[in-house]
Amino acid sequence: xxxxxxxxxxxxxxxxxxxxxxxxxxxxxxxxxxxxxxxxxxxxxxxxxxxxxxxxxxxxxxxxxxxxxxxxxxxxxxxxxxxxxxxxxxxxxxxxxxxxxxxxxxxxxxxxxxxxxxxxxxxxxxxxxxxxxxxxxxxxxxxxxxxxxxxxxxxxxxxxxxxxxxxxxxxxxxxxxxxxxxxxxxxxxxxxxxxxxxxxxxxxxxxxxxxxxxxxxxxxxxxxxxxxxxxxxxxxxxxxxxxxxxxxxxxxxxxxxxxxxxxxxxxxxxxxxxxxxxxxxxxxxxxxxxxxxxxxxxxxxxxxxxxxxxxxxxxxxxxxxxxxxxxxxxxxxxxxxxxxxxxxxxxxxxxxxxxxxxxxxxxxxxxxxxxxxxxxxxxxxxxxxxxxxxxxxxxxxxxxxxxxxxxxxxxxxxxxxxxxxxxxxxxxxxxxxxxxxxxxxxxxxxxxxxxxxxxxxxxxxxxxxxxxxxxxxxxxxxxxxxxxxxxxxxx
Numbered sequence: 001x002x003x004x005x006x007x008x009x010x011x012x013x014x015x016x017x018x019x020x021x022x023x024x025x026x027x028x029x030x031x032x033x034x035x036x037x038x039x040x041x042x043x044x045x046x047x048x049x050x051x052x053x054x055x056x057x058x059x060x061x062x063x064x065x066x067x068x069x070x071x072x073x074x075x076x077x078x079x080x081x082x083x084x085x086x087x088x089x090x091x092x093x094x095x096x097x098x099x100x101x102x103x104x105x106x107x108x109x110x111x112x113x114x115x116x117x118x119x120x121x122x123x124x125x126x127x128x129x130x131x132x133x134x135x136x137x138x139x140x141x142x143x144x145x146x147x148x149x150x151x152x153x154x155x156x157x158x159x160x161x162x163x164x165x166x167x168x169x170x171x172x173x174x175x176x177x178x179x180x181x182x183x184x185x186x187x188x189x190x191x192x193x194x195x196x197x198x199x200x201x202x203x204x205x206x207x208x209x210x211x212x213x214x215x216x217x218x219x220x221x222x223x224x225x226x227x228x229x230x231x232x233x234x235x236x237x238x239x240x241x242x243x244x245x246x247x248x249x250x251x252x253x254x255x256x257x258x259x260x261x262x263x264x265x266x267x268x269x270x271x272x273x274x275x276x277x278x279x280x281x282x283x284x285x286x287x288x289x290x291x292x293x294x295x296x297x298x299x300x301x302x303x304x305x306x307x308x309x310x311x312x313x314x315x316x317x318x319x320x321x322x323x324x325x326x327x328x329x330x331x332x333x334x335x336x337x338x339x340x341x342x343x344x345x346x347x348x349x350x351x352x353x354x355x356x357x358x359x360x361x362x363x364x365x366x367x368x369x370x371x372x373x374x375x376x377x378x379x380x381x382x383x384x385x386x387x388x389x390x391x392x393x394x395x396x397x398x399x400x401x402x403x404x405x406x407x408x409x410x411x412x413x414x415x416x417x418x419x420x421x422x423x424x425x426x427x428x429x430x431x432x433x434x435x436x437x438x439x440x441x442x443x444x445x446x447x448x449x450x451x452x453x454x455x456x457x458x459x460x461x462x463x464x465x466x467x468x469x470x471x472x473x474x475x476x477x478x479x480x481x482x483x484x485x486x487x488x489x490x491x
Contacts, residue, residue, distance in 0.1 A: 098135035116140050119140055124172040141165075144235060161231075195208075195210050195213070196210045202252050206301050259311045
């Protein structure tokens with residue numbers, strides 16, 4: 001009986017020792033984040049030295065057969081102290097954004113693999129799981145799953161990774177998932193990681209939503225994060241994805257830098273002819289924001305894609321006489337596969353409405369003052385200018401949708417304005433047919449708007465999403481006004 005009791009005490013002592021190591025490591029990490037990025041020390045005060053001394057003294061009691069009761073009391077008090085310290089550290093951790101965890105590792109680059117191990121032990125010892133904790137776990141799992149000698153570019157063997165994560169989650173109290181469910185998640189994760197590895201270019205990653213698909217399934221894991229098999233698959237997938245993204249990112253960053261230098265030269269040329277248009281200042285602001293995200297190790301695929309789009313838009317707008325669209329694509333090396341497929345031939349009514357907008361923009365020489373009667377949004381006007389420069393065909397599906405939405409909005413507003421006069425003059429039957437055709441076309445265009453907005457999701461910047469939503473709502477406003485007139489007449 002005494003031997004069993006000593007063994008029990010020894011196991012409790014080992015467990016508390018491991019917990020102390022995890023808390024001490026996490027305390028050092030939090031302190032390092034504050035000192036490196038927040039300019040000070042964390043606000044809490046935990047006397048880890050005193051706890052360590054009491055833990056060391058308790059170790060002597062655990063090995064003495066005559067002091068079992070004393071040893072148990074000591075260990076109980078230490079466990080209470082560590083629980084209070086855990087709560088304090090958890091509250092402090094809630095003030096730290098997940099990006100700070102990534103920035104700390106990128107800047108400090110700690111070499112000891114045990115650091116990620118103990119940080120993960122800390123997070124998995126928490127009773128709850130929130131979105132920020134899941135994001136931090138996702139990054140730390142990536143660090144732990146990489147082979148230490150590979151510089152983070154090669155994953156561990158699966159068996160090795162599973163053994164590591166089994167030790168990490170040993171004390172986790174989250175609900176367990178069934179083996180069958182874990183197996184399904186592992187298969188899905190491995191398949192998505194293979195999909196990322198097959199990407200041939202950055203555009204391929206974004207167009208096929210390869211990284212986003214992986215990110216989506218990880219958001220839905222919940223407590224399955226604590227399964228060692230699932231964790232190993234996440235870590236291996238993350239290491240592989242990170243390696244692919246880094247390779248493409250360096251290539252794209254070089255191309256963007258070359259194009260940025262070209263824009264700087266163009267700005268100097270433009271300045272000789274008069275005031276520099278504000279577009280160049282806005283581009284510099286976006287460039288600085290991109291560099292800030294890069295410094296924080298927080299660049300996502302959508303950020304890089306948005307930067308490339310801004311480069312192309314600026315060159316198209318101010319350098320059309322010297323550079324054609326193919327030359328711009330060559331400068332940034334867009335894949336031919338990434339080019340949008342030719343849209344289906346529009347109806348005559350839609351073609352006439354689009355031609356009217358393009359003709360007005362072309363005759364106004366791109367001046368928004370000259371085409372104010374159309375009340376185009378600035379992004380709709382730019383899409384129209386790009387289409388004119390490309391021979392009257394939109395350069396992308398997004399541009400085609402913006403132009404068609406604006407054209408149908410203008411057409412619907414014109415029919416609505418003519419409705420009262422036509423009713424008095426007896427010309428309503430012809431106008432009613434025109435209204436019905438416009439409503440059918442507008443409904444289809446709204447459906448395409450909804451699909452594009454849903455597909456864009458997190459890969460679009462807020463201002464780009466706002467542009468799509470605003471153009472769609474303006475079309476719906478014109479549509480509803482015309483629909484109400486026709487409906488009242490039919491009633």
